[in-house]
Amino acid sequence: MQQKIMLCVLLVTTACSRADHFGKPPSFTPTMNNSEHYAMMNPPIPLASDRPVAREKASLWSKNRQSLLGDRRAMQRGDILTVVIEIDEEAKISNQTNRSRSGSEKMAVPALVGIPQVAGQHMPEGSSLDPAIDxxxxxxxxxxxxVRRQEELTLRIAATVVDVLPNGILSIEGSQEVRVNFEMRELLVTGFVRPEDVSRQNQITYDKIASARVSYGGRGQITDVQQPRYGQQALDMVLPF
Known part of the structure; x- marks a missing residue:
């Protein structure tokens, strides 16, 4: 009974995911009440060292972020920076293994106190103890x-600082969706960034992001046709051939 209920729940969940774009374009993911929106709506409490003193308010050389020469790089929760993803990699792996083994054993009993001769009289025709084992x-x-792999990908995406770790490392998260007709293109990126790796243009390349997770895909009617059905995927996992 429980297996039937689980199967029904799986079928309903699968149908609901495809029903989102049944006869219409895929729906955008809500931008409210997610981690990026929360970080922007709840900025950190400014420290006393971050508050400008009276003499800095009238100075042209103030270190305030709104000043002419202020540092506008992302450094606190809710700030936005640009992630540049330029992947052009190629890998080739080739190996070859040869192994051979040979063995030979032979034991003969031509004479053993006359036992081979006596035994030969009672053995079937063609049998002999010379050799006994071969x-x-x-x-x-x-x-x-x-193995040969070649990948090339060039993307740019705006990411939000969702948290600042105790050691000053920035936790970033970014998402981007572009809908063309009935197909949705999705780009997701997450990871950890050192503030000093962010350039003066408030950009950072993907190779400077620790634990980087980049997802580039899509959903829609064309993607559904290209993917095998769930029943076929289940059979591919079970069938041995």
Missing amino acids: LNSSGKSNGSGA
């Missing part, structure tokens, strides 16, 4: 493999 074995295996 074994030969050999083995050989060859293996080869090659």
Whole structure:
């Protein structure tokens, strides 16, 4: 009974995910009440050192972020920075293995106190104790493999600082959706950034993001057709051939 209920829940969940764009374009993900929106709506409490003193308010060289020469790089929760993703990688792996083994064993009993001669009289025709045991074995295996991958991706996305860790590291998260006709293109990026790695243009490249997670995909009617059905995926996992 429980298995039937779980199966029904799975089928309903699958149908609901596809029903979002049944006969209409996919819906955008809500931008309210997510982690980025929360970080922007709840900025950190400013420290006493961050508050400008009276003499800095009238100075042209104030370190205030709104001044002419102020540092406008993202450094606190709710700030926005640009993530530049430029991936152009190629990997080639090739290996080959050869292994061979051979063995031979032979034991003969031509004379043992006359036992071979006496035993030979009672053995079937063609049988003999000379040799008594003769074994030969050999083995050989060859293996080869090659892997070649090539990836190229160039993207830019605005990410939000959702948290500042105790050691000053910035936790960032960004999402971007573009809808064209009945297909939705999605780009997601998360990771951890050192404030000093953010350039003066308030940008950072993906290779300076620790624990970077980049997802580039989509959803819609075309994506549904390209993906095999859930039943086929389940059979691919179970069937041995």
